[in-house]
Amino acid sequence: MKIKVRGIEEGQPVPEKFAFGVYSEQDHMSFGPNRNPELVWEDAPEGTRSFVVMMFDPDVPSVADDVNQEGKTVSKDIPRVDFFHWLLVDVPATTSRIPEGEDSDGVIPKGKEPGPGPIGIRGVNNYTQFLAGNPDMAGTYAGYDGPCPPWNDEILHHYHYEVHALDVETLGLDGEFDGAAVREAMAGHVLASARVTGTYTLNPDLRKD
Template structure:
């Protein structure tokens, strides 16, 4: 069993609503949703155990509808009892062991149509998030979405969405991942290498009748 990392995020209290500047979309009077600042939040960690050789960060939403039939449809509501699945918003691995934070905006500043290229960055190696799947086939937005892209849950969902930012301390300098790997691939590569982990949670909603 792995030990616990102490993880903190500037911008909101653990378990509380995520401010709009860290989101992909914010509520709008017309059209329900407007694009937002899409900044990654400042995330920091400490209490890494001896032997830590790198860190990884995974952010995922655990409340995404498993079927899209009612998503963002006028006159409909995504039912509360619909089974939910994971949606990955940030996959970052091979963070140097001497780092203890990712600064606000270091991984994402604004929305990049067709996505940011994944791969080696100054702060680690980014994988793709699930906006890659969401925008697949969209002539204006389709592409590989590397690094962080923030919350934008259905504006007609009946439940609040929960975003789990998890930091992992690993016993390897690199997971050897490259190209368009995502959250599942990163988590699979970490198995057997996790020395410690810790999470910080934020909530978000675009439905005015379901406050976060």
């Protein structure tokens, strides 16, 4: 199976139009266009009955004490964990494209609703936890919300855009399910997978302007 993420080449920076946060010289970060990129996939194996679409960042610091703190940096030596940015399940087997901006077009304070979306069923991404302490932004974030790594992180972040072909029509997930629930539910049902990885940073010392 093959996947193309329009505008993102393997190993190259994710364009700012797909980002939740963009670099700001004055404030370190400001809200970005937060549009989901166009995904196109082909050559799904025979027997495919649905797809899972996910995007996640495996480089998120496991300890957030120094994240986005003036005068501090997030050490490259801190253990890293997965942060899910996009979860779509029960995408019909007849689908092979998600248009740009179809699942997200702008930052929505307090998040988009989980459940049935324009394509498939939206799971809950990790902005739900990350923004929980912000009274203006706290809420349940579902569907796509793009990159916004700590602006003081010493490492470049990687973003894996994936499509998985499954042998079941539905994973039976509903409500506020997360990335761990998706991975558990699709275990043993994956016929094929495809991935494109982009990079992103808000650290001015790592940016290639």
